[in-house]
Amino acid sequence: MDTNLIFTLCGVGLCGIGFFGFIYHRHLLRRLIAFNLIGNGTFLIMVGFAQRGQGVTDHVIQALVLTGIVVAVAATALGLVLIRRWFQLKGSTQLPEDDAS
Amino acid sequence: MTLLMILQSILLISGALMFLVGSIGLVRFPDTYTRIHALTKADNVGLGLIVIGLIPASFSVLVTLKILLIWLLVMLASALSGHLVAWEARAQQVPLKPSEGESSKETFSKRELSTKESSDEPSD
């Protein structure tokens, strides 16, 4: 058991928890938080798993995770802009339930 | 194990203990105002102890200065945020103490973990 493996497992757990929340919840804000959990889990897996394989600190994957974090915050911000607009128009915090489609 | 290391360990451990005490206070105290107490006071002492404990380990003036600077900034920030939370809580007229007739146990379970920004939470 080394640090890389432990944090890879941590990432796996975060992905699982986030995925659960993303499907289970209907509140848009909660789903956005769940998406961020999946994202953080993915980043942990990226670095932990790669470094476990390479056996050394892997700067390439770390740089990619930095890119990923910035993209994730942009996605969150975009989601929040849309959600707020939705609140304003509909006064609701969730999307209407899917019909037969 | 030199004397210095023992001293350092004592400082670090007691610093961590202060954080623990502060966190317990955060959970156990009845209202926003007392919780700010627990957080700002205990944590500042805890951080101070840890900073003093860390300085001998650095052996470099520059690093020592940086650690001290961190301490100063955190003190400033926590003083400010403590003040802001209390200010806002007062503006929103958050009650000082649990209302009469509630046992402290109930209050705890209802209000547990409504942390320092509790003014944002829907009042229950």
Added chain:
Amino acid sequence: MNMILSPIPWLLVIPLAGAVLTMLVPYHWRSPASVVGIFTQLMASVVLWYQVTHYGPQFYAMADWQAPLGIALRADGLATLFILMSSLVASACAFYAHAYLSLQKRAHFWPLLWFLWASLNGIWLAADTFNLYVGLELLTFAAVGLVAFASDERSLEASIRYLYAALLGSMAYLLGVALLYGAQGTLSMDSLAETWHWGPTNQVAVTLILGGLLLKTAVFPLHTWLPPAHGGALTPVSALLSALVIKASFYILLRFWIEFQIYQFLPSLSQLLGALGAGAILWGGWMALRQTHLKMVVAYSTVAQIGYMTLMFPLLVAESSEASLLAYQGGILMLLAHAFAKAGMFLAAGNLIFCTGKPDLVSLAGMSRYRPLNIFAFGLAGVSLMGLPPSGGFNAKWLLLQSSFMSGQWWWIVVLLLGNLLSAAYVFRVFAYTYQETDALDTYKRPKLSLELIALGLSVGSILLGFISVWPLEMISLPGPVMEALP
């Protein structure tokens, strides 16, 4: 070859610079600037096409660092064909939007379009798994923005649904890429293919990547986000989304599938994909038949058409290289024909809705008399979607049928034929409404002629594709990583 003459960087720089410029200059300068950009973009695509057909596939090392350390770009036949396709369709939609949108809406449309275009070109050319992720995110953001900026309730709901589905899809893709990197230590598609190793890690990675991309392509049963998004957006945006955006994730899926020879190792997965495609064809067709809004009919037709493209996967079998080649050609032709036909159909539908002022089918009564040109454009696109000769759609389905015969998978033939009946039914249903006459007073608005001509042009393109099918098929048969990896 001299780097300054290579059109590859310009295909990325022009749209990115276009995005910056159209955000900075005053509103009424944005359209002229964009028109200049569109023409240079078309020129660059043609130059690339010329170079690839004459000198073979082009490779480009970004920042002069060779893969796997740096990021490589590849312009093989397939990529070049897609660049040409997206340039033509996007230009048509851009001109349509210029005539269709108000000045203020247009001002926001241009930078979004340029980002969309840049990300599309980036994806067609990419040869790096992580670069594809960033490209996909850029595409998602631009597409979501384009859906949302109609700024009414319906489009907002659609854009939120779309954003959530797309974000989940890209995250699944990224997770797969992370696993692949951990297993093989590289992000470059070429070196991944060289050192490919079918262990559990790669299998899980492929599953995640496929799942994410299927969600982003809206393959049945992960399609629920698509109809509201494509049906609820402004007309030129609907056309862009249906014709180009979903093709991007499909294209990545295809490249992974062939270049890593997934068909060879997971044959049961190909049958599963085929089943999903069949489900999409039948369900999409059935739902299109039941819609009451014109644009929703067209949007569900997209769901069905994605099914036809997905049918390519079970037909790529290791045993028969001939059947595989036919399936590959048929699938790509299907995709091309759909891009033109669906863009044409959405634009024609948008014109009709503009005429009547109402989105539902019932109000189309009398249209065939009032707007015959538009109905003609809609019909031509319908011909290609139904797969009647002579059209690109017909040739594509013919190739897929032949491939099914050859590989002995007769059950897909049944699906193809049933799907054809359904598409014929929903196209003719729309026609039936246009031939009805009502006593109500005509209060129709007349759309600009240019709007009708653009729609007609795209529809004619999809028919024309039936006559020049040989040419794109030759294009994708040029040597390249995909051709090498085919059975």
Added chain:
Amino acid sequence: MNLLIDFTLLIGILAIALTCLISRSLFRSVVFFILLGLMLAIGWIRLGAPDIALAEAAIGAGITGVLLLDTLGHLKKTGNLENDEPAPGRKRLILAIVSSFTLVGLLLWAVFNQPTPAINIHLLVTEAMPESGVSHPITAVLLNFRSYDTLLEVGVLVLAVLVGLALQTDQQAQDSLPGLPNPLLHACLTLLIPAMLITSMYLLWAGADRPGGAFQAGAMLAAAFILLHISGIKLSSQVSHRMMQAGLLLGFGVFLAVATSSLIGGRPLLTYPEGGAGMLILLIELALTLSIGLILLSLFTIANSPPHHKDQGGDHGH
């Protein structure tokens, strides 16, 4: 001993994540999410990734947290926070549990069957470092070896603001957030803001040979801007709309211009001239820092101001 810390972090992170998702109070969820970001930052340090730790603390926990909290405040104001939230049905629960367990199972299977990678990319990085113009490998990857990814990533950021602006139909929409009229806050700002600006510049400068760089520096700058904004000093009222837009695009524009300039010399896109890599990277990073600060601020303020959705008319079809 170190393993003990790792395990504690593992349990802590997972417990916080779970609490964050199942807590009934949305406010609590957000607070736990921020806490999670801080825990993760420690985790990144343990993984030997101080750069990511900085970014996670500043961007992942900081900026995302502020955005989420701010949305909560907005919800509360419009009375949407206490909306009766019907608990999702049982079918949904079963679906969620089954699919997340499937995912975890698949991932575990993949993780425990990891083959030895055939390619060791870090050897290539070490080999190419002297030519990269900087001595910090992560900065070299981000702004030299894989600068194309970073260019597109900045594009993603710009695009997020662009979509926000497109939705906010009224250009001069008034900010709904009044400044906090707290005297102590304003007194402390005079101390904090310069310190934050200096830290930001330090992070930027450090990126050449130590953990740090444009993204962390930009997040720090954004934090300073947002703090000013909250306390009532609005940047958008100090500079014109056009200036603001130019500032947003500056980083992307400079990056793209440097990238394209290499084409004129007959070299591939994004290639730095011999010996000039260090200077150009610093130039790009400087512009990026300013732009990222402004972009993150804009994402905050756009989310803040109510859009005026009176339709402008003239739009066909709708």
